Amino acid sequence: ETGVTQTPRHLVMGMTNKKSLKCEQHLGHNAMYWYKQSAKKPLELMFVYNFKEQTENNSVPSRFSPECPNSSHLFLHLHTLQPEDSALYLCASSQVDGGGNQPQHFGDGTRLSIL
Amino acid sequence: KQEVTQIPAALSVPEGENLVLNCSFTDSAIYNLQWFRQDPGKGLTSLLLIQSSQREQTSGRLNASLDKSSGRSTLYIAASQPGDSATYLCAVPLGGGADGLTFGKGTHLIIQP
Numbered sequence: 001e002t003g004v005t006q007t008p009r010h011l012v013m014g015m016t017n018k019k020s021l022k023c024e025q026h027l028g029h030n031a032m033y034w035y036k037q038s039a040k041k042p043l044e045l046m047f048v049y050n051f052k053e054q055t056e057n058n059s060v061p062s063r064f065s066p067e068c069p070n071s072s073h074l075f076l077h078l079h080t081l082q083p084e085d086s087a088l089y090l091c092a093s094s095q096v097d098g099g100g101n102q103p104q105h106f107g108d109g110t111r112l113s114i115l
Numbered sequence: 116k117q118e119v120t121q122i123p124a125a126l127s128v129p130e131g132e133n134l135v136l137n138c139s140f141t142d143s144a145i146y147n148l149q150w151f152r153q154d155p156g157k158g159l160t161s162l163l164l165i166q167s168s169q170r171e172q173t174s175g176r177l178n179a180s181l182d183k184s185s186g187r188s189t190l191y192i193a194a195s196q197p198g199d200s201a202t203y204l205c206a207v208p209l210g211g212g213a214d215g216l217t218f219g220k221g222t223h224l225i226i227q228p
Contacts, residue, residue: 004158033215042119043204045215056215090158103149104216106159 003027004107006091012113013081021076021110023091031096032074033104034066037088049074050096078112086114117142121205121219129227130197136190136222138205143183145207149216150179150190152201159204163190195226 004025013019025032034046048056049068063085065077074091088111092104118141128134138148147166151159163179165172165188171180178191188205202223206216 006158035215040220042220043206043216043218045209045217048215056209058215092159103161103164105161106151108156108158111156 004091004093004105006089006107006110008110009108010111010113012115013078014115015081015083017081018077018079020078021089021091021112023074023076023107025072025074025091025093025105027093027095027105029093029095029105030071031094032068032071033092033094034074034076035090035092037090037109039087043090046076081112081114083114086112088112117145117207117209117217119205119207119217119219121203121222123222124220125223125225127225127227128195130195132195133191133193134195134224136192136203136224138188138190138219140186140188140207140217143186145183147208148179148181148188149206150177150188151204151206153204153221154201162203197226197228200224200226 007022031050033048036044045058046060047066052068063080067075088109090106090109092106094104095102120139122137147164149164150162153159163172165179165181176193181188202221204218204221206218208214
């Protein structure tokens with residue numbers, strides 16, 4: 001596979017469930033990102049990982065818990081979510097060098113619906 | 116706090132027309148600006164990235180310009196085709212290095228056959 005792969009593509013869960021979203025990048029990049037895309041709102045940055053270290057948490061509620069075991073894999077663990085958390089969750093990766101001016105590449109996202 | 120605005124929110128034109136999509140940002144101290152397209156139910160496809168030192172970038176029928184001092188960028192699409200129908204998004208980094216992007220709400224483009 002090439003590019004950025006996200007699984008599952010669709011997820012329906014109850015508010016009391018625990019689930020995880022997975023992202024894998026095959027581009028050899030060293031930075032990975034989670035974004036949330038809700039209807040009628042711009043994409044919102046959630047988390048940034050650079051060389052497996054979290055460098056950004058954009059005031060995300062603790063019911064979202066990221067994990068980056070290596071530079072190719074990124075997870076988003078979900079628990080006790082709310083209906084307003086229903087959205088498309090997008091993962092991205094990029095290569096960060098001294099200039100930091102490389103494009104971000106996105107996966108197709110996981111469409112999450114909270115019942 | 117950086118804010119990104121895209122105008123128009125939606126656009127519908129006949130096939131073959133040249134068109135311009137607009138993007139503005141409030142903080143001109145950006146490292147680069149990136150244009151994406153998003154097809155329904157899909158992720159984002161990177162179209163063009165303009166470095167802060169560049170004035171424009173071209174890829175096929177697409178041309179993006181950047182005027183940092185005025186906080187504006189335009190995406191020019193030449194000879195539009197039905198396959199260009201998508202939502203177009205512009206985004207700027209929050210800072211340098213591994214930084215997330217701040218996005219506009221996008222322009223929903225429909226090219227009529």
